[in-house]
Amino acid sequence: MTDTAARMPARPGGTSLLGRLEGKLSWIALGLAGLLLPLLDDSYIGLIAQRACIYWILSAGLNLVVGYAGQIAIGWVSMLTLGAYTTAALTAGNVGAPWHPYLALVASAVIGAVFGVIVGLPALRLRTFYFAMTTLGFATIVTQVALAWKSVTGGGVGTPGPVFPWPFDPGWGFYYFCFLLAAVATWMTANIASSRYGRALIAIRDAEVAAEASGVAKPRLLMMVFLLAGALGGVAGGLFSSLQSYITPDAFTFEMSVLFFIGILIGGRGSILGPALGTIILTVLPEFAAPLVQWSTFLYAALLLLIVLVIPGGIADLLDYRNRRPLEQHREIAPRPELLPRLLGERRRGELLSLKGIELSFGGVRAIAGLDLEIRPGEVHGLIGPNGSGKTTTLNVISGYYAPQKGEVTLGSSVLPPGAPHLRAPHRIARTFQTPRVIGAASVLENVMVGGTIDGQGSFAESLLTLPRHRRDEAHLREAAMLALATVGLESLAAVRADRLQHSELRFVEIARALMLRPACLMLDEPAAGLSAEEIRRLGALIKAVSRAGTAVLLVEHHADLIFDICDRVTVLNLGKILAAGTPAEIRSHREVVSAYLGA
Amino acid sequence: MLQSIVSYGLAVGAVYALIGITYNVMFSASRVFSFTAGMLGMLGGVLGAIFINKWGINAALALLLVLACGALLGIVTEVLTVRPVLKSVEQHLYVLSTLAFALMIQQVVAIEFGTEAYPFPVLIPIDPASIWGAIDQKFWLPVLACAVTIAGLEFLYRKTLIGRAFLAIAEDSYAARALGLPETRLRMASYALAGVIGALAGFTGAQMLLAFFGNQSILNFYGFVPVALGGMGSNRGAVIGGLALGLFQQAANFLVGGIFAAVAVFAVFIVVLLLRPEGLAGAATARRV
Numbered sequence: 045m046t047d048t049a050a051r052m053p054a055r056p057g058g059t060s061l062l063g064r065l066e067g068k069l070s071w072i073a074l075g076l077a078g079l080l081l082p083l084l085d086d087s088y089i090g091l092i093a094q095r096a097c098i099y100w101i102l103s104a105g106l107n108l109v110v111g112y113a114g115q116i117a118i119g120w121v122s123m124l125t126l127g128a129y130t131t132a133a134l135t136a137g138n139v140g141a142p143w144h145p146y147l148a149l150v151a152s153a154v155i156g157a158v159f160g161v162i163v164g165l166p167a168l169r170l171r172t173f174y175f176a177m178t179t180l181g182f183a184t185i186v187t188q189v190a191l192a193w194k195s196v197t198g199g200g201v202g203t204p205g206p207v208f209p210w211p212f213d214p215g216w217g218f219y220y221f222c223f224l225l226a227a228v229a230t231w232m233t234a235n236i237a238s239s240r241y242g243r244a245l246i247a248i249r250d251a252e253v254a255a256e257a258s259g260v261a262k263p264r265l266l267m268m269v270f271l272l273a274g275a276l277g278g279v280a281g282g283l284f285s286s287l288q289s290y291i292t293p294d295a296f297t298f299e300m301s302v303l304f305f306i307g308i309l310i311g312g313r314g315s316i317l318g319p320a321l322g323t324i325i326l327t328v329l330p331e332f333a334a335p336l337v338q339w340s341t342f343l344y345a346a347l348l349l350l351i352v353l354v355i356p357g358g359i360a361d362l363l364d365y366r367n368r369r370p371l372e373q374h375r376e377i378a379p380r381p382e383l384l385p386r387l388l389g390e391r392r393r394g395e396l397l398s399l400k401g402i403e404l405s406f407g408g409v410r411a412i413a414g415l416d417l418e419i420r421p422g423e424v425h426g427l428i429g430p431n432g433s434g435k436t437t438t439l440n441v442i443s444g445y446y447a448p449q450k451g452e453v454t455l456g457s458s459v460l461p462p463g464a465p466h467l468r469a470p471h472r473i474a475r476t477f478q479t480p481r482v483i484g485a486a487s488v489l490e491n492v493m494v495g496g497t498i499d500g501q502g503s504f505a506e507s508l509l510t511l512p513r514h515r516r517d518e519a520h521l522r523e524a525a526m527l528a529l530a531t532v533g534l535e536s537l538a539a540v541r542a543d544r545l546q547h548s549e550l551r552f553v554e555i556a557r558a559l560m561l562r563p564a565c566l567m568l569d570e571p572a573a574g575l576s577a578e579e580i581r582r583l584g585a586l587i588k589a590v591s592r593a594g595t596a597v598l599l600v601e602h603h604a605d606l607i608f609d610i611c612d613r614v615t616v617l618n619l620g621k622i623l624a625a626g627t628p629a630e631i632r633s634h635r636e637v638v639s640a641y642l643g644a
Numbered sequence: 645m646l647q648s649i650v651s652y653g654l655a656v657g658a659v660y661a662l663i664g665i666t667y668n669v670m671f672s673a674s675r676v677f678s679f680t681a682g683m684l685g686m687l688g689g690v691l692g693a694i695f696i697n698k699w700g701i702n703a704a705l706a707l708l709l710v711l712a713c714g715a716l717l718g719i720v721t722e723v724l725t726v727r728p729v730l731k732s733v734e735q736h737l738y739v740l741s742t743l744a745f746a747l748m749i750q751q752v753v754a755i756e757f758g759t760e761a762y763p764f765p766v767l768i769p770i771d772p773a774s775i776w777g778a779i780d781q782k783f784w785l786p787v788l789a790c791a792v793t794i795a796g797l798e799f800l801y802r803k804t805l806i807g808r809a810f811l812a813i814a815e816d817s818y819a820a821r822a823l824g825l826p827e828t829r830l831r832m833a834s835y836a837l838a839g840v841i842g843a844l845a846g847f848t849g850a851q852m853l854l855a856f857f858g859n860q861s862i863l864n865f866y867g868f869v870p871v872a873l874g875g876m877g878s879n880r881g882a883v884i885g886g887l888a889l890g891l892f893q894q895a896a897n898f899l900v901g902g903i904f905a906a907v908a909v910f911a912v913f914i915v916v917l918l919l920r921p922e923g924l925a926g927a928a929t930a931r932r933v
Contacts, residue, residue, distance in 0.1 A: 116736060166918060170917055170921055173736070176739050177868050178913070180864070184861065184906075185906055185907055309740070339751070341747065342748055342751035342752065345744045345751065348741075349724075349741055352729065353728050356735075
């Protein structure tokens, strides 16, 4: 019985054939329409379709940057400019001997990838607005350089675009080339989006702190995505130069950037189909409104404002009727600790987590003033004390958010690097947060799968092409996540968007995510806050079972009953120092603790 | 050459500094960077040219009108593009809403006023031969405007009750609200003030930068550089950063040519920010967990 329950429907929405098709059906329809378009035999429509495909090739990559990673790259038109000039200048022979057009297109992809990374670099360190500003500044500079570098770009006069020879010669041949590349771009970005990399991107966007705690290395991941988005932008630029047949710097206005951006936003963040439709609509729309051409940028801008203010979720949210179905009203969380051995592994060698002489002050405030602590595997260690006594700060030191000025943290025989939160997951240190940090827009299952990020074997490139290792990773993560959800008692909510859950359920989702790491040390920051008495009792049983499976558990809590019920050891902090330490019975009768904290 | 680098550099630097202050005033009140800062600067020039050249209004009255328009646009910015997205500041929707609004205004200017750069009238009739005409007014006007703005802001923040209320909001808006300060109205007032400063920058700088719709994106970027370098919210940093940027840019202009000057400014901007993301003046990072 346990087995069947743990193998509940794994794909969100994959319960019925219809549910599985509703995503694919739209793609099949879109693909057929694209393939059969030449039957209309209308070259004007063909031209618009080519432009839509080219725009989408760029937007598909940008969508990962904007819609998934949440980086506001408003000047991505610069990649189109770079790609267009690279292909055009190389084939025209402005730089050395003339290149073959197809080869020049490849060069565009490379140039785009390189500059994608360079432009993306600031996103790793800078605040959002700063990054938006640097992409904008870069777009301005590229145009200025194109104007000035006359020998290569032709300056303001411009340079002719290439003509691709057979089999993709001008007309429908070129259209199929664009369509094919657009399809490939869609396929690759969709692969990334549905992989652990895609989930990690959304985690960076919506719950960056939790992403780090799960071991997501933001710089590396973002670099990969900027590389891909830059390369796609470069390819789009190369095709664009052929479509335009003659390119000048005025062809690449900032308005185009706005168009790409709105296409993605109309579509909705965290979706591929939505932005694809959005881009197509925005490309086609002006063709039906010729008198408005002069006002088109104004209308785009107005549309952008409208979307941001009225439907921040975009088309994807409007289409997502599955998540508007009402949830069952009286839900119960029924954890099944008996599944823990299967989730965590049967035979585990526990490791001791120890803090030695930790000192940390913020300015003049000594948050931790010389703290020694040992958390043993197989035990629940309670950390209590009044507000401001340094409990959460201690947790943050262990999980690397704060670097202590003195002292060190060791797990087993290895010293943990201070102040590096994303390096805790490889040591199998997992944690939950005082206010649950979950990705509201992702399903519960996907949230939990984020916790297993570091257990994936496949590389970014393997996910891009859905090679076998990627598929194995996905199957494995999905199975483990379902098991973790069954363990905390939430498997029936696997497919539900996390922001529809109740507060108490989110606490258990966080525990499931933490268990995905098969933690050697699990730290829980006030897990019982906001739970009912019955839920606290079940939580206590679950925590105790986790510790008995060989995990060192550190529990920060205010519920004295829970602490004294399940803890093997308790440490009481006051003003960053240990006030008392010992078994629950000793603490309960400790005079100072009773007067300072517990009350008579 | 040195003289023209210094005079032009300081003048254009003063305009950048004022736009930087515009960013700062809006940021202090709402924790939001608004793309409308450059728009206000652009409109200062364009509206001034319309009022004086087309409608024949005298310069002093035109200045008042331009400042009033700036204040009005500041309030519209706050109501339309900032207030609705303030609840979810961490989603950064304000980047898009303010950008969209600024683009809309820019497009209206491009269509109704034209996409060419128009000359801006001489504001103060001075005999160039006299002692007062030794330095062209297009150079000292922005510097004077910058000095007046700084003095005015110092007075406002230090001596008046409303100025202290502004500071309270900037420091801790929750605590300020708990004290009973009308946060929304103070925010609107801040945006109006920012509108006045931005429009003043554009109006006094327009003899040099011309009345041109394209100034919006230029001022948006070059006005933001001093803020980023000087540390956000710091007006002193913005003024020092702005003047330094103006001088650096003009020196690069003369030494290596215009296009490479733009690349050089951009490169310095990126490198400094990558090395010191909090700006040269420095500021603590916020608590994350």
